[in-house]
Amino acid sequence: xxxxxxxxxxxxxxxxxxxxxxxxxxxxxxxxxxxxxxxxxxxxxxxxxxxxxxxxxxxxxxxxxxxxxxxxxxxxxxxxxxxxxxxxxxxxxxxxxxxxxxxxxxxxxxxxxxxxxxx
Numbered sequence: 001x002x003x004x005x006x007x008x009x010x011x012x013x014x015x016x017x018x019x020x021x022x023x024x025x026x027x028x029x030x031x032x033x034x035x036x037x038x039x040x041x042x043x044x045x046x047x048x049x050x051x052x053x054x055x056x057x058x059x060x061x062x063x064x065x066x067x068x069x070x071x072x073x074x075x076x077x078x079x080x081x082x083x084x085x086x087x088x089x090x091x092x093x094x095x096x097x098x099x100x101x102x103x104x105x106x107x108x109x110x111x112x113x114x115x116x117x118x119x
Contacts, residue, residue, distance in 0.1 A: 010047055010067065012109050013054030014040075019085070019106035020051055026084040027077075028069070057108030066102075067111050074099055074115035081113075 002008060014020045017040050024030040024042070032040040038053035047067075058064030071077040074092055081103045082088065089110060090102035100114035 007047060010049035012049065012051050012058060012107075013056040014051035014107040014109070015055055015057065016107050017051055017053060020109075023084045023086060023105045027080045027086070051107070057104075057110075059104070059108070059110040060102075061110075064110065068100065069111065069113045071113050071115045072119055074101065074113065074119050077113050077115075078103075 012020075017038070021030075021032050021040055025032070028045070030042045030045060032042055034040050035050075039050055041050035042048065060066050069077070078088065078092065078101050086103045086105050088101060088103050090100075090112075092099055092101045094117070098114050098116050099119065100112050102110060102112045104110050
């Protein structure tokens with residue numbers, strides 16, 4: 001039974017679903033289930049979700065929610081993001097309680113990764 005009234009699923013727009021799938025597979029090890037050419041779902045990543053075909057993208061500049069990953073090795077994760085074709089939009093910076101960076105994936109969605117102060 002799923003928890004009542006808790007976040008359960010997130011959907012992102014994606015300009016290029018194949019490139020987005022390849023990016024998340026390479027960086028975070030995600031696997032996808034396709035539901036036709038315009039939707040791909042992922043599961044088991046802390047929050048299940050999917051990507052739907054759209055020319056829009058989600059960024060904090062346009063009021064989109066920022067989903068944030070955790071990493072025990074922030075620099076290594078940042079290098080993986082770059083190697084997979086992501087664009088760093090805010091390099092690693094400190095904030096109370098840790099450090100983080102922001103990036104966009106191939107479809108233009110902005111996400112972030114945070115780590116402990118000494119990660």
